[in-house]
Amino acid sequence: MIRALALTLLLIAPLAAISPLAAAPVSEETVHEIGGQLRCVVCQSLSVADSPSETANQMRGIIRERLAAGDSPEQVKAYFVEKYGLWILLSPPRQGFNLLVWVVPFAALGAGLVLVLLLVRRWSRRAAEASPGPAPDAAMRARIQREMAEREP
């Protein structure tokens, strides 16, 4: 009985070893996508997906390995954040203090547009007030015509 059990286990063991891999085939696309969001730690401003360095290669290997072990892309990223801090993410998460990075440029753009709009309105109002002087009345018109006639040879 025990021998039969042992034999069964022996037969099943390789299957068990293979099955997690078979269950979760790692797509290179997913590795590339996760790598694209992580900073290559030895480069300046290059992602793990884009860097040809040995370290980036090792990091891609780790991503692949974790995905194969059944981690979700979010869990893989969380692993790197746990080890390196948020610095490892190429774009800061849209929450807390980091939200400012996402909001401020658009807010500044909006404020700038409003400012330009206000200024343009004010300038055009001022121009409108300044240029047309009082409309010439009948006496003035007569004088203009007289003086013009005098000037003509």
Next chain:
Amino acid sequence: MSARSRALRWAIPLAVVPVLALLAYGFRTDPRDIPSPLLGKPASPFALTAFDGKPVSLDALRGKVVVVNFWASWCVPACYDEAPSLERAWQAYRDRGAVLIGVNIQDKEEPARRFLAQFGHTFPNAPDPSGRVSVDYGVYGVPETFFIDRKGQVRFRKVGAVTDEIMKQQVEKLLAEPA
């Protein structure tokens, strides 16, 4: 001139002030000085095979103060500067309950062995060919040195070359703590 336009005339130059302050702050900080989120957390276990073929495992060293030094033979000059201090610290503390482990990363075996021979390093030293240990410790450059207390917690990280003073100060402090 109306009060409103006078205020506006001041507002524009004043708006530059926070921008300048932010830039001044940003340019004065070192972009390479990244705080480690690992301080105060349990050190990741690792099991490597040393250059001399012996196993090197963190779990086997629980209860001791462990210093893990990440290095590479191409790391000039910092790794070369600190190399003598490392061996001196190992000799000074090996009988007092502290262990020094070298982890060779992003390197090739041949020059790494030459480095060890050049400085006569006798403490356990292992390559990390997959880079897994260096990522587990959030290492981004060499050298980096981690000081782990008797409870297995990361307590201090030194980026750049260690000195005799740093080794002494950190190791003595952790040795003084109860297990």
